Amino acid sequence: QSGPKDRMAWVSHVEAIRDRKDQAAFAELFGYFAPRVKAFLMKSGASPDLAEECTQEVMATLWRKAHMFDPAKASVSTWIFTVARNRKIDILRKERRPEPEDLPWGPEAEPEQEEVMTLQQESKKLGKAIADLPDKQKDLILKAYYGELSHSEIAEQTGLPLGTIKSRIRLALDRLRRQMK
Amino acid sequence: MPQEIKHHLTDALLMGYSAGTLPEAFNLVVASHVSLCDECRARLAEFDAVGGEIVAMSETAEMSADSLALTLAAISDAPAEEEQAAAPEITGTAVLPRPIREYVGGDVEAVKWRKIGGGVRQAILRTSKNATARLLYIPAGCAVPDHGHAGTELTLVLQGAFRDETDRFGAGDVEVANEDLDHQPVAEDGEDCICLAATDAPLKFNAMIPKLAQPFLRI
Ligand SMILES: [Zn+2]
Ligand SMILES: [Zn+2]
Numbered sequence: 001q002s003g004p005k006d007r008m009a010w011v012s013h014v015e016a017i018r019d020r021k022d023q024a025a026f027a028e029l030f031g032y033f034a035p036r037v038k039a040f041l042m043k044s045g046a047s048p049d050l051a052e053e054c055t056q057e058v059m060a061t062l063w064r065k066a067h068m069f070d071p072a073k074a075s076v077s078t079w080i081f082t083v084a085r086n087r088k089i090d091i092l093r094k095e096r097r098p099e100p101e102d103l104p105w106g107p108e109a110e111p112e113q114e115e116v117m118t119l120q121q122e123s124k125k126l127g128k129a130i131a132d133l134p135d136k137q138k139d140l141i142l143k144a145y146y147g148e149l150s151h152s153e154i155a156e157q158t159g160l161p162l163g164t165i166k167s168r169i170r171l172a173l174d175r176l177r178r179q180m181k
Numbered sequence: 182m183p184q185e186i187k188h189h190l191t192d193a194l195l196m197g198y199s200a201g202t203l204p205e206a207f208n209l210v211v212a213s214h215v216s217l218c219d220e221c222r223a224r225l226a227e228f229d230a231v232g233g234e235i236v237a238m239s240e241t242a243e244m245s246a247d248s249l250a251l252t253l254a255a256i257s258d259a260p261a262e263e264e265q266a267a268a269p270e271i272t273g274t275a276v277l278p279r280p281i282r283e284y285v286g287g288d289v290e291a292v293k294w295r296k297i298g299g300g301v302r303q304a305i306l307r308t309s310k311n312a313t314a315r316l317l318y319i320p321a322g323c324a325v326p327d328h329g330h331a332g333t334e335l336t337l338v339l340q341g342a343f344r345d346e347t348d349r350f351g352a353g354d355v356e357v358a359n360e361d362l363d364h365q366p367v368a369e370d371g372e373d374c375i376c377l378a379a380t381d382a383p384l385k386f387n388a389m390i391p392k393l394a395q396p397f398l399r400i
Contacts, residue, residue, distance in 0.1 A: 023253065026253070027249060030248075030249050030252065031249075033236075034244050034248065034249075035241035035242055035243060035244055036236050036237065036239040036240075036241055037236060038241075038242040038243075038244060039239045039240045039241055039242040040235070040236050040239050042242055043239075048242070051242065052244065052245055052248065055244065055248075056248055056251055056252045056255065057255075059252050060252050060255045060256050060259075063256045064256070064259070073226070074226070074229070074230070074233070075230065075233050075237075077233040077234065077236050077237035078229050078230050078232065078233030078234075079233070080233070080236060081229065081232040081233040081235070081236045082229055082232070082233075084236065085199075085200070085201040085232065086201070088201055089201045093309070095205045095308075095309045096205060096308075097201070097205075097208060098205070098208050098209040098211075098212035098213070098280040098283070098284075099212055099280065100212045100213075100215040100216045100222065100225075100280065101216035101278055101279040101280065103222075123230055123233065123234065126230055126231065126234050127234040127237060127238060130231065130234050130235070130238070131238060141231065141235070142235060144196055144197070144200055144202070145196075145199075145200040145202075145231070145232055145235050146200075147200060147201065147202035150197075150202065170192055173192055173196075173231075176231070177227075
């Protein structure tokens with residue numbers, strides 16, 4: 001599984017694509033992430049064919065937007081997730097996605113290596129914290145991200161009052177936050 | 182922001198926005214509040230990070246044999262985007278945050294208001310049908326009719342302030358109302374109040390007149 005070293009390696013892969021149009025680095029990134037993005041899109045309701053097509057587009061976007069990736073703000077998997085999510089809204093729901101206004105202080109200088117390391121290590125910790133959650137809580141969070149059930153639908157399906165679900169998700173997240181500290 | 186934001190988005194809304202599972206009208210409220218609120222911007226980044234880990238730990242689905250070749254071919258057809266210089270946009274004087282301006286096609290002066298009674302005006306923004314987004318213009322001291330909610334109602338204050346049975350909401354604040362809340366928002370004296378409101382179910386008015394007008398006004 002991907003430790004902090006691997007995460008830093010993914011970061012260098014994206015930089016190699018950005019700086020040198022490195023196809024070998026892209027092929028490795030593709031080999032790891034494309035099958036996961038495809039599975040994520042299928043879980044979110046896309047047919048295998050649509051998920052395949054959409055995943056190829058997501059991966060092509062990574063190539064084209066490699067200069068936009070900021071490893072001090074996100075892990076490579078977070079960046080890929082946000083691109084895939086936006087594509088999912090576009091293709092599956094045919095909706096616009098309003099995005100927050102960029103921060104007013106404009107593009108930042110090349111991030112410090114130290115910051116990048118810290119962020120990548122924290123994202124590894126987060127991954128482990130999610131993996132270690134009790135199955136029930138993990139399942140809820142996964143379902144929320146796959147869009148399988150909205151909060152109110154979860155309540156209907158399980159017969160639990162809405163407040164319980166909300167507090168359970170909150171509990172899971174509080175726990176994640178604590179483990180991140 | 183001239184004043185401190187006191188009322189923020191819930192975890193459920195930020196998570197739904199991050200996951201991409203909220204209706205478009207709710208996404209607009211979330212994106213607009215996050216544009217004004219650094220705290221929620223940071224919380225949203227956490228939810229995006231959770232999404233990233235979920236993809237990273239996800240099972241895999243087999244890609245078709247020629248998928249990498251096809252993707253590389255698509256890439257060479259459309260070359261890498263040039264790094265864009267940040268658009269030098271003056272936003273300091275705008276009342277509407279950019280996500281809303283993109284729907285309106287400009288700032289407040291571009292909004293096509295319609296009267297809905299009691300001095301209150303509204304403009305419905307074009308979003309997908311599973312929820313409705315509207316801008317509300319409530320003159321200082323005026324009230325939105327007393328109502329309850331069948332679903333969720335998000336109200337983001339963009340100018341001025343209103344009070345209801347629960348609290349005071351100033352610029353940047355977002356009120357999250359649901360079935361449990363009956364309220365009558367009243368704009369504070371001094372400045373006209375402009376809000377973005379999104380609902381996923383029609384409001385339930387407690388007086389007769391708005392109920393009759395409801396089908397025509399789509400509120
Ligand atoms: Zn906030
Ligand atoms: Zn209301």
